[in-house]
Amino acid sequence: MVYPSSLQLLIESLKKLPGIGEKTAERLAFSVFDLDDKAIEQFSKSLIAVKNNIRNCKICNHITEDEICYICSNKKRDNKILCLVENPKNVILFEKIGSYNGLYYVLGGLISPLDGIGPDEINLNGFLQRIEKENFREIIFALKPTIEGETTVLYISKIISKKDVLISKIAHGIPIGTDMEYIDAMTLEMALSDRKKIS
Amino acid sequence: MVYPSSLQLLIESLKKLPGIGEKTAERLAFSVFDLDDKAIEQFSKSLIAVKNNIRNCKICNHITEDEICYICSNKKRDNKILCLVENPKNVILFEKIGSYNGLYYVLGGLISPLDGIGPDEINLNGFLQRIEKENFREIIFALKPTIEGETTVLYISKIISKKDVLISKIAHGIPIGTDMEYIDAMTLEMALSDRKKIS
Structure with missing residues (x-):
């Protein structure tokens, strides 16, 4: 257990992104210490929000947070x-x-x-x-x-x-x-x- | 407003990390759609956990989730x-x-x-x-x-x-x-x- 567990989990999560290897994930994870509380909270919330709020426009399939995207409407x-x-x-x-x-x-x-x-x-x-x-x-x-x-x-x-x-x-x-x-x-x-x- | 707002917020958050520019942030943000719900939840939680749970060891200043790090103890x-x-x-x-x-x-x-x-x-x-x-x-x-x-x-x-x-x-x-x-x-x-x- 080289890393504290929460840091290890963050590194594992970052490694799931495309083009992010072990070293880059470690570097990015450590950089989170330099962010202020508000920035981290926004980062954390936006991840969930992107998955929960974004759907496909019923008319054109583009991504949107509403039924119909801003282009179609x-x-x-x-x-x-x-x-x-x-x-x-x-x-x-x-x-x-x-x-x-x-x-x-x-x-x-x-x-x-x-x-x-x-x-x-x-x-x-x-x-x-x-x-x-x-x-x-x-x-x-x-x-x-x-x-x-x-x-x-x-x-x-x-x-x-x-x-x-x-x-x-x-x-x-x-x-x-x-x-x-x-x-x-x-x-x-x-x-x-x-x-x-x-x- | 080219992006849905939650996606825009995620891109802004990713751009705060070192070495992540506009294009990379966009690519990474879109890749979040490919992660399953559990992976995103873990990613989101680990960001908060890293900031909240990790402190400096009272003896050696190394990062730890306890009073004393695993090396000192x-x-x-x-x-x-x-x-x-x-x-x-x-x-x-x-x-x-x-x-x-x-x-x-x-x-x-x-x-x-x-x-x-x-x-x-x-x-x-x-x-x-x-x-x-x-x-x-x-x-x-x-x-x-x-x-x-x-x-x-x-x-x-x-x-x-x-x-x-x-x-x-x-x-x-x-x-x-x-x-x-x-x-x-x-x-x-x-x-x-x-x-x-x-x-």
Whole structure:
């Protein structure tokens, strides 16, 4: 028992986070001593709050603390344009650049037959229902340019190709094979404005 | 308001930790969604517990959840040898290599006139009281080999030089100028066994 038990538990907890190894966990755990009581209480509470309060928007699946996220409930957004993204992080990336004023739909995954992820394993039904009910002018695919992303674009665009809707995807300004969260805002903004029609 | 407020608070909390910037904090905060309820509860509780339960040992200043740390209260330790270290992390480094069986004293800092840290700003009194009361055979300095470390060794060894006690310091196997927590266990063990007498 090299560490006091509470410190040991904190180190174990930190090690569960991605990219945090033994040494980093120890360093971070010790740094907690330097935080004031209020900061630690906020840290502690926010962990629980994130798990308890955050759910998926009933309309677009984005993360929210309410039934409907702040984007879907914003009447000023252009409800004729829908941007399809893989996960809530991607919504946040677009919201940070601030130039997109349409709505989103979060698929929660990409079709990947090799990993056993078919169309039924992603949130496709909710999207297809929206396509039927709402009157979109344009659907923008903003999925990462990998095999899985392209497969998903092809699969979905085929299904909706008979609809009277413009289907586009963001431009390949994004380097192939990288995760979207590492792209800088400028590249992402260019990719958004250079989106090209695919049907 | 790009993030739901609880997620924003968690990101702010993570950013207060050393070496965690905006992007890393966001990545770590999102990874909390992948933890199960029990893991998050333990993480949350351990943060509070670390702050509330951990105090300094009344004898050696090492971190502990009791009045006296497990090292000072262990009757099997050699109570004739005292190792002076800068902080509790250093105690843990030595405990991890496991070959030292004596006691410790944590100074909680090093003398650094340039930073306005004199002998009164470190826990020197508790150490001097122990030197008077307890009958040590050897005092080992295990401070980092920087100007501040060497100054502290010189200052303290001068004060206790009249005592009938062997004064030593760990060998300079440790590269000059680096923090002790980055040293591998083997180097640290060699430095401990190669300690040399200075008076």
